Amino acid sequence: MKLCVIPGDGIGHEVVPVAVGVLQAVLPGLQLVFADAGWETFCRYGKALPDKTLEAARACGAVFFGAVSSPMQLVEGYRSPIVQLRRELGCHANIRPTLSLPLTVCRQGIDLIIVRENTEDLYVGDEQFDGEVAVAIKRITRSASLRVARSAFEMARHAGRQRITIIHKANILPRTDGLFRDCAREVAQDYPEIVVDEMLVDTAAMRLAQAPESFDMLLAPNLYGDILSDLVAAFGGGLGLAPSLNLGVTAAIAEPVHGSAPDIAGQGIANPLAAILSAAMLLRIWWQRPELALLVEQAVRATLDAGIATPDVISPGVSTQHLARAVIDRLKQEQG
Structure with a gap:
């Protein structure tokens, strides 16, 4: 199994590694291919979705796409990389579930x-x-x-x-x-x-x-x-808990719904649960491993039941890494 990992911009660099770590915990043989896309990539290379990124995504079939920043005004040559990637890979259906979680904000x-x-x-x-x-x-x-x-x-x-x-x-x-x-x-x-x-x-x-x-x-x-x-x-519970999967015949893109959140990027408080739950969708729908997806979702619920969450949903809340460790610890407990 291969996964093309595109962290994107802003908090994508913080939450995508957490979701990838969860996937590696349940799929130890998962091969990772890292690639670039987003506003920062456009500023460096003149393309928001470089050709080599598109090639890597096609070769892997499964993609994890983090949040990207986009200018609010017209910038010559810039196109939304996620919209382009969905179209190029033929990911014709965007699936967005909403399920009540054990939180007072839900x-x-x-x-x-x-x-x-x-x-x-x-x-x-x-x-x-x-x-x-x-x-x-x-x-x-x-x-x-x-x-x-x-x-x-x-x-x-x-x-x-x-x-x-x-x-x-x-x-x-x-x-x-x-x-x-x-x-x-x-x-x-x-x-x-x-x-x-x-x-x-x-x-x-x-x-x-x-x-x-x-x-x-x-x-x-x-x-x-x-x-x-x-x-x-x-x-x-908000966009920090909202997962999605872009589904096609030959490819699928896991993509947390939230944006790049530049206002909190680098502070270590970004909520990784939307990314983790997007990874669970990749497991269930694309890789046809519903039992592993269930393990991930149960670990998320157990973590929230224990009162562990980031500041966007619980006050005062914990850091991104604290929450990540808690989910993976519970995942290991479930695996025996």
Whole structure:
């Protein structure tokens, strides 16, 4: 087994090594290949995703991608490396679970998964500007919509999920969002055991804010899924606890949802649990080792049950390394 490790920027350099250490604890023979991407890489080499990084990612198949910084204004030649990497590796489905953890900052009773299409929509980055009018292209294709819908329904079947809610805004965008919804409905016919409903994205945002525990799985186009998954993460303890996996046919990218957090980078207090839980998703979904994923998740829960967490979720909290040692110690205890 090989893993391409891309720490990225900011706290990525602090939390990614922790997650990699957890993976090595359960997969002693794991081979690591380190590569660069992100804003710092762009400043050094003129490319946010160098060719050699892309080659390493393709060769390994499995990738762990840390947070990257991005400029808030247009910088000539800069493209989001994670968006480019997802597209280049064909990682068409972004999977973001939210599960209540034993923390006072978590809303209890939540166990939902948002699956978002990961390669198109407004994220194709096709914009024009003539000095007066700016236009962004929203691209939805039948092939990509069918593909992500199939992945979502297969995941629901294997995970024993009972309901998928299709998210769209087809009342305003009948051709693009309507196409996405219709493709999802078409795929749903092959999964009669799964209840399917649909919801406008604005209504879904309100319902998620009111009663996130009422949802099971959501299937959404790229932009809506990105926004809604961050909304739900607030009920799961915040972005420091929010894992994700970008899934394709020939590659998968584990990616904690949080950003590079330059305000706390280097202070040793970054929360590594989103990274660790992303590693568990890599184990369960990509490497098909659910028993190892369960061990990691149980170690995380046991650590939190013991009152050990970083300052973003518990006051006063412990350091990144303190939390990392606690999780790995519990993992070793579980392994006997």
